[in-house]
Amino acid sequence: VEVEAYIGEDDLASHARFGETARNRVMFGPPGHAYVYLVYGMHACLNVVTEPAGKPAAILIRAIEPTGGVALMRSARVERAATNRRYTGPEQAAADQARIERTPGPRLASGPGLVAAAFGLDPSWTGRDLCDPDGDLRLEDGPRPSDDEVVATPRIGIGYAGSPWTEQPWRFLIAGHPSVSGPAASRTAR
C-alpha cells in the first residue's frame, strides 16, 4: 500500500549513487529480485529490483496490508524486537511483547522496517527471486488500486540527496489506507 521509487545511479537518494558496491550489487542485476539492507543499525528494508540488468533501480516497500498470517507477523515482530532492542531487563521484553500484541493487525507492517520485521526478513534475503512461484517470498498478482486512490509525495528520509531529489514525488501510497506509515493525522491527508 506504500512504496518509493529509486531510479538509477543519477538518483542521489539511491544506494546506487556510488555505483556498484558489494551491498547494492543486486540492484545492478535482473529485475524481480529482492534487495534487503540494514538501516540505522537495526531495521531491515525490503526493496524489489525493477529495471533490466545494468540499470540499478528498485522500489522500497514501505508498508503492506496484512491480508493473512497476522498471527505469524505478530510473533515475527516480537522476535525482531527482542533481537533489536537492548533490554534493561525481562520486563522490557514483556512490555515490547504486550505493545505488539495490542497493535492492530493493519498496523503490523506499516513502515519499511516493520515490513521486514513482520516477514522475518534480514539482509541475507538479498538476491531472492521474487518471481519464482515456489519461492518462500514472492510477488503475486493482487487487486490494483484505482489511480484516484493513489497519492504521490516526496520520499522520506533522504534529505542528504539535495534538490531536486528531495522534491521528486516518488513515494506512492493509498490515501487514507489504515496500513500506510506514519501517525494517524498524516495518514488521512490527501
Place this chain on the structure above:
DNA sequence: GCAAGGATATCG
C-alpha cells in the same frame, strides 16, 4: 525531541 544500533562508504 532523540537515543539506539551496526553496517557501509569514505576518508586517513
Place this chain on the structure above:
DNA sequence: GATATCCTTGCA
C-alpha cells in the same frame, strides 16, 4: 584501520 552517516522506530 577509524569515523560520520544512514531509504527508522518507539520511547521520553
